[in-house]
Amino acid sequence: MAREVVRRVSGVGDLEASVATVGCPYKAGELASRARDRMQRHTGECPECRGVLNTLRRMLGRLGVLPPLSGAPQASDIAAAVRARLPEHNSS
Amino acid sequence: MFPGDPDPESDLIARARSGDPDAFAELVGAHADRVYAALRRFGLDGGEAEDVAQEVFVRAWRGLASFQERAQLSTWLYRIAFNEAQRRLSRRGPPLAERDSEGESSVEAIAEASNLGPEARALDSEFEAVLERALSELPVEWRAAVVLRDIEGLSTEDASAVVGVRQAAFKSRLHRGRMRLRSLLEPYLGFEAG
Secondary structure, X not given: OHHHHHHHHHOOHHXXXXXXXXXXXXXXXXXXXXXXHHHHHHHHHOHHHHHHHHHXXXXXXXXXXXXXXXXXXXXXXXXXXXXHHOOOOOOO | OOOOOOOHHHHHHHHHHOOOHHHHHHHHHHHHHHHHHHHHHHOOOHHHHHHHHHHHHHHHHHOHHHOOOOOOHHHHHHHHHXXXXXXXXXXXXXXXXOEOOOOOEHHHHHHHHOOOOHHHHOOHHHHHHHHHHHHHOOOHHHHHHHHHXXXXXXXXXXXXXXXXXXXXXXXXXXXXXXXXXXXXXXXXXXXHOO
């Protein structure tokens, strides 16, 4: 449902990929300004689309600040393991 | 660093290209966290991601001569990582069904199994677990688009180059991935709105 709503709002098939970034500080400027204006006008009047965009904005904000994964190895351990697989430096 | 100072990474790359494995190991240390995290989020488990991360860097070492310095080293590493992850994932056979026999997605199952109430759902660590699980439920191509663009922060141009598709195709995958993810997370995102 949400996808159809956003698709209808954008009215521009190719630009719909950017619709999800409207208002997102991380992706500012990605949407062409005319489409963005049209979207902003519509979401000012349509609570359903405004809700979709608000949750998208919130989700993108969280994705951009995800912490390191639990259980990740130390970068230094990976570096040491890789180093052990490389040949010695022959500087002569 | 001051203007005019040499970029330390460029210096390490130059030394690595001349055959200095210690310089390359420094580069590995600087990029290992991001490569490992991307591999996990592309769909590999912890052990696989650790193995493949090493393989990514060994391949990068062997291919340093072909690295174009006008590109970011991190973008080049993501590309190798993406290709290695696809190779590993393709050996697994068809993906498991996204929904169990009762039609419940694993994102929903997390909430039920943990008996999470709305307040618990709002906790950062719980939400992050749900988000990671929801991400893992996306089709591989959509997931990679979201990982590269929205988590790793690559530009659309760089991210589409990493996965080897045109920008229009990449944007389509990204949009679909975002919308599916939003749909999976809607109950949690709604509660967060307060």
